[in-house]
Amino acid sequence: MSTHYNFVAVAMLIIGLLAHGQPIESQAQDDSTRISDLERQIEAITRDLEALTLGTEVVNPAQRGAFGMAPAAGKVYTINQGVSIGGYGEVLYQTYAGAKENGDPSGKAAKLDAYRGIIYVGYKFNDRILFNSEIEIEHGSTGLAGSASLEFAYLDYKLTDNFGLRAGLLLVPVGITNEVHEPPVWLGTTRPLTENKIIPTTWRESGFGIFGETEAFSYRAYLVNSLDGVGGGSSGASGFSSSGLRGGRQKGSKAVAENFSAVGRIDCTGTPGLMIGTSFYTGDQGHNRELNGRKVSIGTNIWEAHFKYQARGFDFQALTALASVTNADDLNELKGLSGSGSVGEKLSGWYAQVGYDLLWSSASEQQLLPYFRYELVNTQAEVPSGYSS
Incomplete structure (x- = not known):
């Protein structure tokens, strides 16, 4: 050859x-x-x-992304040079039972929400350098509960075909859904709670790092500004709470950056249709806040392992996540939390799901893919002494 x-x-x-x-x-x-x-x-x-x-073709070939990005988000990687434009829309209809479990009226009306409208804009300068970005409009406007935001915006510089440098507003490479959160790629109308409360999807922070992939592995390692565990800073983050770590996201908006955290990920992708991987996040989320004249360190660690297999119409997916927060008692005092409102010292969650494409055997280009998901999440697996969960 x-x-x-x-x-x-x-x-x-x-x-x-x-x-x-x-x-x-x-x-x-x-x-x-x-x-x-x-x-x-x-x-x-x-x-x-x-x-x-x-016989291990993936359920949907369109699910193949590039260098950690989802298919539409990674479109810029597939062109020779110039501008790349992509996107997606997501509309959500929700209806509720008329009564709660105790028989009281729920008081909730059905909702129809233009949940997300996404535009991807990228530019490939040459085979080595490219820019990629996502602009998101949520809930149809910037009024009421809506917002317009920059989901990610970064520069890639490829030193070789399989290894490069990345800097900008980055999607944190933890879990299955955070980087690949386009609705056609994952099953369900809502994302798994584990990847919402413990892994705070969609999670983006500013930073820099490396990325790469071979035929057998893909990997990413970044240094990013830490979550704001306390809240009340310039980014508007509310901080950690009894319901998880989601309130600590700073989203690249005037982020408090007294502390930085390390994040890394590796996936085994050598077998067609199979992905097995793990990722971690670690660092101080306190940003030099003081309590009674001393600086409080809020060390936070997140670890997860994931599995995804797609073959012959089947779609299997599972993830387990663990998180720990040190000095949670100091954090509770800083935030004025008491009783059952404590931030968890330990958080845990896992889910498993399976789906099957009913149209797979017909060789149709369309899909009808019912699925089943089972999930357990505990954002207060352990709390400091003197608090309840």
Whole structure:
């Protein structure tokens, strides 16, 4: 195969010189780029043929992203150069029972919500450098409960085909859903609670780091500004609470940045249709807040492991997450929390789900994929002495 490519490259060089008189170095660079593109295409075709042969094709080929991004969000990686535009919309209808479990009226009316409208804008300068961003409008407006925000905006610089540097407003690479949260890619109308209360999806913070992928593995490691565990700072974050860590997100908006945290992730992706991985987040979330004249450290660790397998119409997915918060008693005092309102010293959650595409055997391009999910979440698995859960 290599000899054939070299022959093609030499032939194209000769033709180019005779017809256009282009410099040899310039033409050689063009041919090298074309050969690299062909090799990548052949590798992709080979993987697809292997998947079909083994019967492990993914439920939906459109779910394939790039370098940690979801399919539409990663569109900029698939173009040769220039502007890339993508997006999605999400509309949610909710209806409620007329009565609570104790028989009292629920008082809740049905809702129809233009939940999210997303625009992806990217620009690929060349094979090494690109910019990618997401603009999100929630709940149809910026009034009432709505908002318009920058979900992510970053620059990639690829040092090699499989390794690069990344900096900007980043999606934190923890869990299954946070980076890949486009509705057609995950099952359900709402995201798993574990990836809401313990892993605060959608979670983005400003920082920098490395990323890369091979045929067998993908990985990302960043240093980002810490969550605001206390709240009340310039970002408007409310801080950690008895219901989890979600209130600590600063979203890149005037983020308090006295502390930074490390986050890392690795996934095994060598088998078609299978992903097994783990990730962690660790750092101080206190940002030098003081209590009784001393600085309070709020060390927070999040660890999770995940599994996803898609084959022959089946979609299996499972995740377990654990989190710990040190000096939660000091945090409670800083926030004025008491009784059962304590922030958890330990948090835990897990879920497992399975779905099946009823149209898979018909070779249809459409999907009808009912699913079942079972989940347990405890945001107060342990609380400080003197508090209740």
